[in-house]
Amino acid sequence: MTGNGRVTTFIRNGLTFDVRDEGPIDGVPVVLLHGFPQDSRSWDKVAPLLHRRGFRTLAPDQRGYSAGARPRACWAYRTSELVADVVALIDQAGLGPVHVVGHDWGAVVAWGIAAERPDRIRTLTALSVPHPAAFLRAMLTSRQILLSWYMFAFQLPWIPERMIASDGYGYRALLSSGQAPDRAKRDLESMRDRSRARGALNWYRAMFLSSPGSVTGKVRVPTLFVWSDGDTAIGPVGPELTARFVDGPYTYEVLHGVSHWIPDEAAERLDELLGNHLHNH
Template structure:
């Protein structure tokens, strides 16, 4: 802690870095980043939330915070990632929070809301559909083709070597819309910052999951944001998501012509969608 600000928290023997910004007495919005990024991916979103009176708490998650990089894929199962977020919410001590997640952060947010609805006031997920909807979408040729990298990431050491190459990572991430500035940030924060192995371990832990246990039905008020130019996640999973959310409080927002990297490419539009939900 630094004054009234949370600079980090400890859970499961690991120390996580946290960005705690905005009005200290405002309602809390917890922001979960995806792969291969850190809490800095929300830099364009948080000023809009702060202007509206909300406090934002954005952790660098397991594998990304320097003090939270355990070895071995079993340390990165979804249950452990969920428990990290629940521990953060308890540390903030502001009651149920507004939970927002992008990419892998969305997968974790879905699972937190379904397993621990008592800590979530509202849910906004970005890009990644409900886990059960995604599993069903993987049975289609189009989503299977988009998700080829998930199989590649199961290999030992080779994914780290490939993603550490500027040319290879620029090509792989550029195919799903990452621009040059974001790629430079990836090189600085993830590759040079030592977070690449931990981030890839989130994928390597997937074979340890029970597909039937990947998130139950979500009952908290929820908005799902998907973009139709997302090169990693297709429409099938996005549309199936409605089957796993309480229909009375669910909204599905489609951003046209936007790539996978919604928080960086359309931060104000995303922030306004989040505000519509939390209000």
């Protein structure tokens, strides 16, 4: 933390995480959690819109992405560890309960915080990825397992690190998923750093090391879930099942004609939804 009260880093278990703390310093805090293969810059279009509404945003570069927080072992990326990282940010910054918004893998972490540490959360907003228990059920009952083939490919050693190089397969895959060329280059350029690529991929490699309890808990905080029907990675079944795993106030919104990359592609529409959700709670 700097002298002006801004949070630039936080530390947990010897790991140092970078944070982008922006907007009105006295605004109600919103923690923004990025997904794969992005970092805090994925919120560049969304954060200024929230600042205009009077919110303060804190966007960490999560485990594997921050240069000072890249453990080598796969087990270090279990869901419980990812959740504990964000709780440490909230606690060390002295923010009290916050709004949490997560996209892609950031949504998985956000679901986990809401289920396990509801005392730290005002509201939850999950983008693209449904409640983990709903996603697992969709994997068993729909074509979701076919859409998620890459999760199994990422279990291989070292080959995926090469696949996501900025000028290779990873770039073409992002373009085919609907990501804009400049954003795809932004997201994959840093993956030339092999330690960062390994850390990002370890989120997938640790999936089978997480305890079942970390993905099945029901959520009771006010929840907004946003899915887009142009998402090539997440089919409709998991999103449709998610309501079963939320006992608190729940809103489900579908963005039509939008790809998986909601914060980049539909920032203004997302801002409208967030404005209503955050102010109402």
